Amino acid sequence: MVMVLVVIVLTLGSVLFYVLSPWNLTPLASNWGAIDTTMHTTAWVTGAVFVAVNLFLAYVIFRYRFNRHRRSHYEPESKKLEAWLTGLTAVGIAALLAPGLVVWGSFVSPPEDAHEVEVVGQQWHWSYRFPGEDGRFGAVHNRYITDDNPFGMIDDPAGQDDILVESPRLLLPVDRPVKFLLRSKDVLHNFKVANFRAKMDMLPGQVSYFWITPTRLGEYEIVCAQLCGIAHFAMRGTVEVVEEEVFEEWLASQPTYAELAAREPPDREAGQEHYAACVACHGAQGEGNPAVNAPRLSGLADWYLERQLMLFREGARGTHEADTYGQQMRPFATMLPDRAAVTDVAAYIAELPETEVETTLSGDARRGERLYRTCASCHGSQGQGIKATNAPRLAGMPDWYLARQLELFREGVRGRHERDPYGNQMIDMVQMLVNEKAIHDVVAYIMTLPRSEQTLAAANPGGGEE
């Protein structure tokens, strides 16, 4: 009887798989050991029922296999047996439910002394806000969100000292309960750190919450667990659980809302002086020079230039041995004296007049158009770049440069550094370009997008200022 054998093997095999499987819960890093316990209880109870029912099934199939000389037993029902089975099941269910509800009771009630962190989700990026010294969050509303006010802060005294963290990297002190307040700028998201166990959706227009106490030092990955569009799978972040002092130090280094608002405008003239060092390769007008592998800079937004210069300086870009030209760029970036200089030079470049670039690669722009649909989600349908999605302008950039960078992303040469979250994201996204031809096709399509500043300005108002 094949069926008997199969049922037995599958039943025991399933249990064995459960016991031996290398794919199991990630190491716990929060106080929610109780969740794991309820899960294990469930596993034991359901496992026992699974084995019991199926082994009985196998026995029945074997014992009562067809025999032409035998007749089935005639028994319409057995109230006693059914009552017993119902009762036992009800007891088992209650035994599963009761501990679950007890744990849920503590899940929904954060401790009084929990400190609060607001997590803001957007397509496809995380940012964070701390309440600052007064311990209170300033009022926010999605309607107030602009490129210059990404958190949607309303003019509220309580909000002046709110600490704004725009990068998707969060630090948390170990062993201190934290209550996450979750909101979204656009669609639904879900703030999930597998090691913390707890998670919750984030919705626009309302604030949801959950709480944990991180219990283990270390770095953990934040992923989005609610479908939020094309780059859902690339919406990542990191949370690092650190000692209290490290956390305090980090927090103190993050800007408050008031500080950001009071920031001095960049000094373009100083920027121009610093730019002198760039001219040799990138040209006086930032037109670039393919002969020395220097891309065009004009037309790029200051926030993007600034970010990349900082990455070069911090060693997050241009340090991989396979990134020859990135390595050439790095010393020049570190030559700039300080962050203010970076801002100034970026502001200067952003004002340079645009220059034309020549097509040097050939690809199938029609195939590229289909591929570009995905890119358009962040970089804009005209490749104009969107600050809100942290995506630089593509239209008007030289094709050889785009193709090379895509290649570098694909090989994990660029963008793998932990300080380069948007580079991480590009590594995830660029997986869809499965070979060199795909890269050339999409670049060929980008070359067909409008390259003049006027068209772009219409499509992306205010794109060049911070």
Next chain:
Amino acid sequence: MTITLVFIAVMMAIFGGWLFSHSINVRPWEAAPADTGSTPMGRNGQLPPGVTAPRVGLAVFVAVATALFALTISAYLMRMEMGHDWRTLPTPGLLWLNTACLVLGSIALQWAWNGARRGDERSLRLGLGLGGGFTIAFVLGQGLAWQQLNAAGYYLVENPANAFFFLLTALHALHLLGGLAAWARTLFRVQRGAAPAAVRASVELCALYWHFLLLLWVVLFALLLNT
């Protein structure tokens, strides 16, 4: 969702009770000659003769339509509570007039049904004609009410209260239009000289359906007036 749950609970209670009365103490495994296998609800487990297939069909459809409106009303109440931007809109006085039209339509159709039952062709025709006429007046009146609101600046997109007003009235009107299609068919047959007895079932269904839609409108109107 409370409204919907109450509705579902009532439906299920009626239904469950009915099933219960059919199954309690029944020992299904016992065979019996057809005519003795009776149940409390009538012989052979069939429904009483008055419960015809079209009537049951209508009842089921009414249940479905009620579910639809119960859910919409639930959504209405939940949206009112969840968002903080609800601004009640004034109820156009015209709605009172429309309500009167629908009441008259319902009465007229009842009259037509009575006529059909008695074989009285004149009241059948008159009732049918008037019933449809009043209903068309109601639908047009609803359209006019929309226009008045629009003219007064209560646009659909402006506020959820406005959007729900349009949604609820439109859904209700759509159900009436469906009814009017059936009504038109019946009228056509009467005009072609069908005997009252022949259209009785149709007129009956129309009348019952109209009563349901009237009741529904009264509920909706009360909701719009009070929130």
Next chain:
Amino acid sequence: MAEPGRESVSYAPAGEFDDMELSHPKTFLGKYIWSQDAKVIAIQYGITAMAIGVVALVLSILMRLQLGFPGTFALIDPGSYLQYVTMHGMIMVVYLLTALFLGGFGNYLIPLMCGARDMAFPYLNMLSYWFYLVAVLILVASFFVPGGASGAGWTLYPPQAISPGTPGIDGGILLMFISLMVFIAGFTMGGLNYIVTVLQARARGMTLMRMPLTIWGIFMATVMALLAFPALLVAVLMMLFDMLLGTSFFMPAMLTLGEQSGHEGGSPLLYQHLFWFFGHPEVYIVALPAFGIVSDILATHARKNIFGYRMMVWAIIIIAVLSFVVWAHHMFVSGMNPYFGFLFATTTLIIAVPTAIKVYNWVLTLWRGNIRMTVPMLFAIGFIFTFVNGGLSGLYLGNVTVDVPLADTYFVVGHFHMVMAVAPVLVVFGAIYHWYPKMTGRMLNDTLGKIHFWITFLGSYAIFYPMHFLGFAGVPRRYYAYGETGYIAESAQALNAFMSVAAIIVALTQLLFFFNLVWSYYRGRESGPNPWQATTLEWQTEHTPPRHGNFGETLPVVYRWAYDFSVPGAKQDYLPQNMPPEAVEYEDGGRGGGSAASPDEVRP
């Protein structure tokens, strides 16, 4: 609405049903295309549902290719992946399973098993199919509009579903909304028929408690569907308003691709409540007919009465009622008021009790039976096994605390595929092997059937059982590729590749099944009227396949329940429902009376 123009009161004492009410068309078109015969409509439903199901199957293979071997296929970009996810889910749940169980099996079996000539409103029934077909065509059309089909997930959560940037926003989503509304309208027409037919047109003697469980399952599923689909209709309609007219039912103030959207104050949670108010009963709309059908298959092929028939009926009813108060267990981590978790976890786990009872009773039906290992029986046992597995993993997700880490991971995907895809589809196959002889007069090939079963059963288990473990490891669902992560073991990719290979094998095996369907239609062994020696009325028809009107001159009269197998003393090991007690031959040579089938014991 219910066809008001119907002449005369159609109630006729059962058994003397007026044959004149059925029109017997002569032309090919009238007979097979514009047919009002429930059996033809059933087959139309069945073929259409299976055709669109194949589309969804191909989509699932494309998904598995991407998941198993990411970065290999130039055709699949993140947007199209989401489109496959969405269309696969929507098609399988609504357009395949709901339509096949209720439109297909419902149409075929309700009149035959109840002993009726046809559905109560044949014209409406025909319209129901044509609405369904139009809905399917609109859905298929959405693949071909610019921007392609909807990629918002089958749950169509706003704001995502109607925000710029979502795949299909240029038309695919609109077409999906329209298609759903047409489907619901069509289904309502069909559903009215199923209910009224069961209530009105049962044969004489067919009391409610003598109905086969198949009918109970389909009937209660229809009741649920009629009450639940309006929720989807309202939700879709309101979203359509938000999308086309700019209202803010569900849409709050938010950004879309960095720009302000212009909406204000809407509540995405409201949509989720409406959707799951439909969505959860929908699970049981698919499951209940499967429950019913599998009960009948088990009883017939084990030559034993279903164990605890009354309990089975009441379990179906209780499940149907309870399934309306568990919807928010899909929303434990949705950001709704977390205190709802207590209530919905409790109701959800309570529903496990009647479900467990059904499982026990299926196994107890086999117990002390005489099991014929026919192909339908194989599928039925496969169903029990996979359903037990899927049902038990449901206890993880229903228990709010345990759900938190597992929600939105592959554990959920594994669970609902096991319980709602593999298990019911095994029943669909079992049912087709079981009733095909009645539909065509020929048996399906046994060997092919066995190969089909083993590969499908073992293959599906190999796909979906390991999937739960990806969920334990925290792999989120609806990911185009999870790429490099800080916490997922690299070996998970090997597991993914394994599942993909299994999926491809299972999908290819279905070709064998379709081949069997066609081949056996022409070359299959002649089945005779009742090859399984079953008791229910459809096997007692004068002709096989039954002609228009189902039964011959007179309608059958029912004397007993559907499970008189191996009645002690009776010569034959099965007594058809329409066999009068006095016609039963006993082993001691007597006729009628004496045994369990004595009329004296009947309660007055």
